[in-house]
Amino acid sequence: MQMSRKIAGFLIVVAVFMIFEWINLGFNLADGHPTAFYVVHGVLIGVNILLGIALGVIGLRGLAQRPKSPVV
Numbered sequence: 001m002q003m004s005r006k007i008a009g010f011l012i013v014v015a016v017f018m019i020f021e022w023i024n025l026g027f028n029l030a031d032g033h034p035t036a037f038y039v040v041h042g043v044l045i046g047v048n049i050l051l052g053i054a055l056g057v058i059g060l061r062g063l064a065q066r067p068k069s070p071v072v
Helices: 005-028 035-064
Strands: none
Touching: 005 035
8 A cells, every 4th residue: 555645744744743842852851850750751752752763764665655657
């Protein structure tokens, strides 16, 4: 099944946004919280960055697909 270029582009945009936002959140966490707070948010950040990378790879693969020529 082929992916449309719009969907592939959307996935890439979502991936870039997710990675940017979660890295930004990581830098903006304030000091003074219990260790569990940082562990939980560290896991959330890591998982969401991995999901963003996966979406980006899927989107790039979708853009790289060549449309099949119609059978005449």
